[in-house]
Amino acid sequence: QVQLVESGGGVVQLGRSLRLSCAASGFTLSSYGMHWVRQAPGKGLEWVALVWYDGSKKYYADSVKGRFTISRDNSKNTLYLQMNSLRPEDTAVYYCARDRVPGTPRYYFDYWGQGTLVTVSS
Amino acid sequence: QSALTQPRSVSGSPGQSVTISCTGSSSDVGGYNYVSWYQQHPGKAPKLMFYDVTKRPSGVPGRFSGSKSGNTASLSISGLQAEDEADYYCCSYAGNSTFGVFGGGTKLTVL
Numbered sequence: 001q002v003q004l005v006e007s008g009g010g011v012v013q014l015g016r017s018l019r020l021s022c023a024a025s026g027f028t029l030s031s032y033g034m035h036w037v038r039q040a041p042g043k044g045l046e047w048v049a050l051v052w053y054d055g056s057k058k059y060y061a062d063s064v065k066g067r068f069t070i071s072r073d074n075s076k077n078t079l080y081l082q083m084n085s086l087r088p089e090d091t092a093v094y095y096c097a098r099d100r101v102p103g104t105p106r107y108y109f110d111y112w113g114q115g116t117l118v119t120v121s122s
Numbered sequence: 123q124s125a126l127t128q129p130r131s132v133s134g135s136p137g138q139s140v141t142i143s144c145t146g147s148s149s150d151v152g153g154y155n156y157v158s159w160y161q162q163h164p165g166k167a168p169k170l171m172f173y174d175v176t177k178r179p180s181g182v183p184g185r186f187s188g189s190k191s192g193n194t195a196s197l198s199i200s201g202l203q204a205e206d207e208a209d210y211y212c213c214s215y216a217g218n219s220t221f222g223v224f225g226g227g228t229k230l231t232v233l
Contacts, residue, residue, distance in 0.1 A: 035222070037168075045160070045168065045211050047222035059221045100173055107215045107222040108158045110179065112167035 002026040002111045004096050009116030012086055022079040022096030022113055030054070030074040033105035036081045038092035039115075048094070049081065050105055064090075086120045093117050125150060125223035126212055133231040139200040142228045144212030145193060150223055152193035156215035159188060159197045162227075163208045171210075172197065199230075207232040 008020040022034070036048040049070040050059045058070050069082040079096050094116055097109035127145045134140040144151065144159075151157055157175045160168035170179055172188035175195060187198045195212055212225040 044227040045162075045213075045224045047213070047224060050221065061221070095167060100170065100179075106156050106173070107213060108156075108170060108173040109160070109168070109213075110170045110173075112169075114167060 002098065004098065004111055004113035006094065006096055006113040006116040009094065009118045011119045011121055014086065014088065014120055014122045016086055017082070017084045018086065018118060020081040020083065020094055020096075020116060020118070022081075024077045024079065024096075024098075027098070029072070029077045029079075031102045033099035033101075034070075034072060034079045035097045035099060035105075035107075035109060036068075036070060036079075037095045037097050037109065037112075038090075039095070040089075040092040043092075046092075047107070050099070050107075051079070052105065053103060083118070086118075088120050088122055091118060091120050125216065125220070126214060126225035128210075128212060128225035128228045130226070131229045131231065133233055134199075134202045135233045136202050136204065138202050139198065140202060140230065141196050141198045142210050142212075142230070144195040144197070144214075144225045146195075146214055146216075146223070147193055149220070150193075150214040150216035151190065151195050151212075153217070154215045155190070157188070157190060157195045158213045159195075160211045160213065161208045162211065168211065202232050204232050206230060 099105040100108035100110035159172040
């Protein structure tokens with residue numbers, strides 16, 4: 001069965017960096033676009049970033065553009081999110097999610113990980 | 123401020139019907155049929171309930187339906203059940219500069 005497991009969250013100081021990982025299993029990662037979606041405590045969902053199935057295209061929300069980098073290693077079945085220059089407003093649970101449509105992404109998130117909490121302290 | 127506007131809360135009694143709206147613009151909901159809905163129970167990851175506005179993934183009960191008119195998408199639930207109590211989020215593709223946008227979420231209470 002499809003499984004996504006995030007790791008790498010924790011408490012980090014303002015301005016520092018953190019890298020999240022998402023281990024994928026149960027499907028062919030190289031066929032699907034993958035997203036990061038976050039949820040601040042008690043708040044709604046926010047789309048963060050997308051990487052196409054082959055890594056050829058990467059898109060970001062304005063709130064993280066220039067600070068976050070999404071990447072993937074299909075040979076290791078792993079998705080990453082490098083987060084630099086972290087701010088208190090980046091505090092959230094970060095979910096990795098699979099795009100439902102193989103190939104061209106449609107921003108439909110059909111499988112989600114359990115999430116990993118990132119807390120940025122000032 | 124979310125790009126898509128949802129009511130903060132809705133409620134209904136068991137067996138009743140409710141509708142949750144999701145209002146955007148011609149740049150997102152109105153411009154594309156790439157609208158999806160998610161159900162999230164406390165402490166859990168969201169669950170895909172609809173994609174392509176009206177399509178239900180397998181396992182989603184037929185009591186749930188999705189629709190769209192102009193810049194507003196809607197999620198309707200008939201025959202409310204206690205387990206439907208959750209937060210619901212809409213999401214839309216918003217073009218090649220904004221990409222994906224969520225609504226602020228709606229808390230459904232089953233009275």
